[in-house]
Amino acid sequence: MKNRVEVHDLSAWFDEQQVLFDINVAIEDKCVTAIIGPSGCGKSTFIRCVNRLHETVPGARMSGRVLLDKDDIYAQVVDPVAIRKRIGMVFQRPNPFPTMSIFDNVAAGLKLNGFRRSAELQEIVQRSLEQAALWDQVKDRLGEAGASLSGGQQQRLCIARALAVEPEILLMDEPCSALDPAATQRVEDLLVELQNNYAIVIVTHNMQQAARVSKYTGFFLNGGLIEFDDTSRIFTNPQDKRTEDYITGRFG
Amino acid sequence: MNPYNRRRLVSRIMLGLCAASVVVVVVPLLLIIGYLIYQGISSVNLALFTQMPKPVGESGGGMANAIAGSLLLLGLASGFGMVVGVMTGIYLAEFGDNKFGFIVRFLSETLNSTPSIIIGIFAYTIIVAPMRHFSALAGGFALGVIMVPIIARTTEDMIRLVPTSLREASLALGVNKWRTIFRVVLRTASPGILTGIMLALARAAGETAPLLFTALGSRFWSLSVSEPISSLPVQIYTYAISPYEDWHRQAWAGALILIGIVVLIGLAARFLAARSSLVRGARRR
Numbered sequence: 001m002k003n004r005v006e007v008h009d010l011s012a013w014f015d016e017q018q019v020l021f022d023i024n025v026a027i028e029d030k031c032v033t034a035i036i037g038p039s040g041c042g043k044s045t046f047i048r049c050v051n052r053l054h055e056t057v058p059g060a061r062m063s064g065r066v067l068l069d070k071d072d073i074y075a076q077v078v079d080p081v082a083i084r085k086r087i088g089m090v091f092q093r094p095n096p097f098p099t100m101s102i103f104d105n106v107a108a109g110l111k112l113n114g115f116r117r118s119a120e121l122q123e124i125v126q127r128s129l130e131q132a133a134l135w136d137q138v139k140d141r142l143g144e145a146g147a148s149l150s151g152g153q154q155q156r157l158c159i160a161r162a163l164a165v166e167p168e169i170l171l172m173d174e175p176c177s178a179l180d181p182a183a184t185q186r187v188e189d190l191l192v193e194l195q196n197n198y199a200i201v202i203v204t205h206n207m208q209q210a211a212r213v214s215k216y217t218g219f220f221l222n223g224g225l226i227e228f229d230d231t232s233r234i235f236t237n238p239q240d241k242r243t244e245d246y247i248t249g250r251f252g
Numbered sequence: 253m254n255p256y257n258r259r260r261l262v263s264r265i266m267l268g269l270c271a272a273s274v275v276v277v278v279v280p281l282l283l284i285i286g287y288l289i290y291q292g293i294s295s296v297n298l299a300l301f302t303q304m305p306k307p308v309g310e311s312g313g314g315m316a317n318a319i320a321g322s323l324l325l326l327g328l329a330s331g332f333g334m335v336v337g338v339m340t341g342i343y344l345a346e347f348g349d350n351k352f353g354f355i356v357r358f359l360s361e362t363l364n365s366t367p368s369i370i371i372g373i374f375a376y377t378i379i380v381a382p383m384r385h386f387s388a389l390a391g392g393f394a395l396g397v398i399m400v401p402i403i404a405r406t407t408e409d410m411i412r413l414v415p416t417s418l419r420e421a422s423l424a425l426g427v428n429k430w431r432t433i434f435r436v437v438l439r440t441a442s443p444g445i446l447t448g449i450m451l452a453l454a455r456a457a458g459e460t461a462p463l464l465f466t467a468l469g470s471r472f473w474s475l476s477v478s479e480p481i482s483s484l485p486v487q488i489y490t491y492a493i494s495p496y497e498d499w500h501r502q503a504w505a506g507a508l509i510l511i512g513i514v515v516l517i518g519l520a521a522r523f524l525a526a527r528s529s530l531v532r533g534a535r536r537r
Contacts, residue, residue, distance in 0.1 A: 053424055058349065085426030095417040099439050109425035112435050158421070165425055 037220035088167030094154035096146035152183025328392025333399030341407020372462030391467025406448025
């Protein structure tokens with residue numbers, strides 16, 4: 001299978017504190033890659049380096065290379081804004097825009113960038129909401145505030161919003177950690193659907209979730225990538241003692 | 253005395269002191285408004301709003317020119333104060349975490365506490381003196397300078413209240429920083445910013461000293477920005493120090509109208525603040 005993203009020797013810092021150490025990994029197309037590890041191990045920073053969001057934090061910097069289809073996204077000539085259009089992101093807490101309706105939330109990525117053709121917008125919004133399995137619940141109230149939805153619905157709204165700009169890669173930073181089990185189930189079902197069209201990276205605290213949805217799993221500890229392998233091997237026959245300790249619940 | 257009774261006693265004393273402070277704050281305001289109504293209400297009539305001042309010696313007439321003048325001055329002032337104030341606030345909130353930002357913040361606070369008569373002299377020096385005559389433009393500018401630091405401060409505070417998660421949501425969609433600031437952050441903060449603008453406007457509406465040097469005052473109808481113009485505070489001042497009984501009555505009525513305008517602006521600010529989820533969230537915290 002084709003690799004969409006390749007990460008070479010990625011290190012990252014917040015001011016003087018190094019939080020990622022020489023990460024090397026490849027993300028395959030049309031499947032889910034899970035990133036697991038204890039809190040503060042650098043999982044979120046890792047995916048935020050992949051869409052160049054890390055650098056927007058004051059004092060943050062990185063070194064190494066991140067290749068998207070063989071092109072270095074940190075090359076001098078590359079506009080980070082263009083990269084973020086190609087690599088979408090869903091955050092830990094649902095963060096719909098509070099001043100916008102459901103419709104405008106989904107259309108935000110396009111409208112904020114000056115897209116005005118309303119017939120096309122209608123189609124894109126409907127398609128994105130359908131992809132996020134939310135259309136049937138909101139189709140009669142697209143004008144209501146995005147914040148009026150329940151937590152699980154808000155998170156699917158945010159997924160629809162990310163899909164509306166038609167990214168090629170989807171990064172998800174613990175997308176279910178603020179959701180109840182039923183809403184989590186729905187988001188996981190969604191991942192299974194979406195992986196037919198996207199390369200998906202999901203950061204998760206929940207090892208069962210990683211085991212359920214992903215094809216590959218990477219285990220992070222203290223800013224390093226300890227082990228990366230087929231999900232089934234990570235959970236049944238890990239090569240590193242620390243991975244085994246973590247997945248058997250001995251720490252973290 | 254056992255500890256429980258002691259605690260209860262201290263609690264009651266403190267509560268009593270708080271209540272007394274509330275009375276000290278509220279009573280003077282109520283007295284002012286009450287006395288204004290008592291003195292002014294009998295002279296408030298339609299003529300006050302629609303008629304021009306009569307020549308000295310004739311009774312009656314109104315303050316139509318002063319009311320219109322005040323509105324024009326406030327319009328000019330907000331035009332200047334809003335643009336400069338909001339832009340300054342955006343700068344301070346988004347790019348102001350450095351030495352220059354610190355200096356700007358300090359100067360802005362100093363400007364806020366500068367006596368308004370000095371701001372009047374400033375406007376006189378840079379607008380009235382070169383133009384060689386008093387003008388509404390100079391008055392509007394002076395009031396605008398008074399509004400800038402108030403608006404800059406509230407804009408900065410309100411923008412800082414917008415959660416990072418919203419900026420990141422926008423950035424992650426491939427929206428650039430400027431669009432994120434103007435179309436997501438500013439829009440989310442706008443009810444709070446509008447509240448700040450209203451408060452600045454209420455402050456500017458009552459300023460008299462800077463207008464004496466700039467807009468001067470006039471007994472004639474004018475909506476020209478390059479001519480001297482009448483305003484409520486200056487008109488009240490002129491009438492109050494005059495020897496005529498009829499003018500005194502009109503000064504009271506004018507003062508009542510002025511405080512009415514200020515209360516209305518304040519109510520509008522409250523209304524906007526109540527609609528702002530961010531301000532509400534900030535209070536809860």
